[in-house]
Amino acid sequence: MPHRERGSNPPSIVEVAREAGVSTATAGRVLGGYGQASPASRAKVEDAARRLSYRPNGLARSLIHGSTETVGVIVTDVGNSFFANAVRAVTDVVRAAGYEMLLANTDSDPEAERRAIQVMWEKRVDGLIVAPQSPDSADRLRALADAGLPLVLLDRPLPTLPQVDQVIVNNTSCARSAVGHLVRLGHRRIAVLSEAAEDFPRLRDAASADGDAERPSAARLVGYLAAMRRAGLTPEPGLIVHSPYDRDAAAHAVLRLLRRDPGVTALFCTDNVLASGAVAALQRSGRACPDDISLVGFDDQEWTTLVRPRLTVVRQPNRELGSTAAERLLERIRERREGGGSTRGTEREAETGGTEPAAGARGTGKGTGPGSPRATATATGTEDGQRLVLRGRLVTRDSTGPPPGTGS
Amino acid sequence: MPHRERGSNPPSIVEVAREAGVSTATAGRVLGGYGQASPASRAKVEDAARRLSYRPNGLARSLIHGSTETVGVIVTDVGNSFFANAVRAVTDVVRAAGYEMLLANTDSDPEAERRAIQVMWEKRVDGLIVAPQSPDSADRLRALADAGLPLVLLDRPLPTLPQVDQVIVNNTSCARSAVGHLVRLGHRRIAVLSEAAEDFPRLRDAASADGDAERPSAARLVGYLAAMRRAGLTPEPGLIVHSPYDRDAAAHAVLRLLRRDPGVTALFCTDNVLASGAVAALQRSGRACPDDISLVGFDDQEWTTLVRPRLTVVRQPNRELGSTAAERLLERIRERREGGGSTRGTEREAETGGTEPAAGARGTGKGTGPGSPRATATATGTEDGQRLVLRGRLVTRDSTGPPPGTGS
């Protein structure tokens, strides 16, 4: 093992240069792959580098170039399969472009988010993808955007930040079609289980506005309200059930609902955690699904085809959400590199997938298992930023049917 | 908005110093929180920094200090819920210690892994946690370890790398107790579904050796073989079914097995993806579980309590695997900082949890849902590195029962 100077620090380019008997400039040229070098010195340097097992120091390089080839991703919880998939897709896309990923979880804690944003900024990521935990995040994020850091919002829009790109799902209309499906089956007393139920008054009053400007759970509640109204049904507060984002809590909420209001014939859950709690509750309550009560979940997960009855769900394009956000981010990074020309006022319709099979097609097991749906995106330019809306769709399975007492 | 020099680059400490009318040294002292500064200049500098919305450049700082406060994590796929949870736990632990996390997926592709390792090294992570994709990874990792980079292996051991810490699960004995449970119920024709089935000849011959030195799927197969042998049953090749890590492929493999050998009364699956395929296959085949056939899965996931019958599984401490690896890594990083004193030849038993409830206790829904089990770890010093073995345990639920034709 060759002797190393300066303690046991990894060898620097000057060690290599000395070992090879050339200047640091030539060493740099061959090691960094820029400029010219004669085959002779090239060989000498490469040999020396190998002997010392030299690895270039990316920090120094980044310090000079002003770019780290790293993007930051801030989500609430990678342990959550929704984000796990989205994050996975992000890494795939950015890696293909030569970027690495710094990942942080916030657990919806504002302080954790603040810190994550700050650290990413200090580490000089070239761009940032954030699933903001609340509208309060807007100010902090605005600072980044103003400073020129490429930024893309994932899953949760922030209407007060029109200058930044946002990649979301058309939650409101997905929820509308889920509830519409129940209505068509003949249901009237349709309950909804949501994290956002506490926002009901506000959302009801603003229901005519753009539901997808809300966080996902609220957007889905807006869709529920819209579908009910369209069916000529007045949303009853008693049917709008709150539950925190927790399976057991959701199960208890559902059990309470069923006790309090046995006339409910259908339940729409605004996310997969709540849906799993509802499934557990129904199993425990002894109510038959779909004969006594129909159930619709949100987010198509593996287990939804494993339980009996197989769950009718809204499938949202988890991975595509991540990949789209990543692509958008890379584009912004590229733009910035090339001098920051802005694409003001663009408005366009982007088809990222082929034609969708008609919603409501009964699946045959394999066909209805969670897959990577081709989503269709709509891009709308707002000021400088684009809002990309990916489309989910209803996957009808066995947990929904006509209400009891209906001659089928 | 204050005028900024040098294009639109973020302001550096010299801009702040100039704006505040002090030297860069004092500016650095207040901004970096080291050394002393009078309240007067402190105020001036802080004001200036705020005006320019200054953020220290972590790259420069890291270049000087020789540490990045960042750890790398390389897994095969964060989309996989097992790794998603482990990674989540890693971030929690390292963040609490002030570290960020660079994450890379390899998809078990050696080239991707090679690149990931190299990039992490160039980015000068302070430590690295790797779930190596095969024994071939050993050489590349050895280079890192030799260079003094703190390194911890996660989930997959590498016996040829005794100098590095490895955090794994006692897969062999977990599998042994799972299969033992089936044997005690009276099963004789017990099949196993495994990614490692192709290694059967080698594993059978080496079965007396340390099963946990193998990758998890193989270690579990070793456990199966051991349990069969202990019960006086000769493992038949026909009962050892191969399947790739894919739900649908697993389902097909199980359907083929059932057609080929209808006498099979129990099936042990060596991971959760294969188990979900097996559940799907059983549902499709019309065989009743556990009346016709018993099923045991590996890795306790949400859905295993949602399906009917609820699945008997081996629960492994996913999150704890991650947190333990992270703690180990932090300790190594600390050691290195303090001069690299080595803890040679340590051998100890570490109890990280309280007494375990007896295996086999029937759960009541909530109690048997996936949780964060208190695992018990065994640490064994081998050369310089420690092998920490976390304990999983069998959770008996409804998918296992006596074989058909047994008077119960």
Next chain:
DNA sequence: CTGAAAGCGCTAACAA
């Protein structure tokens, strides 16, 4: 308490 200056490891002009 404050400032000048050297230097972390590398790249990029500019000369030779």
Next chain:
DNA sequence: TTGTTAGCGCTTTCAG
């Protein structure tokens, strides 16, 4: 083609 030198943004002696 090669070497010298300045400098990326910050920290850290060492004088003052």
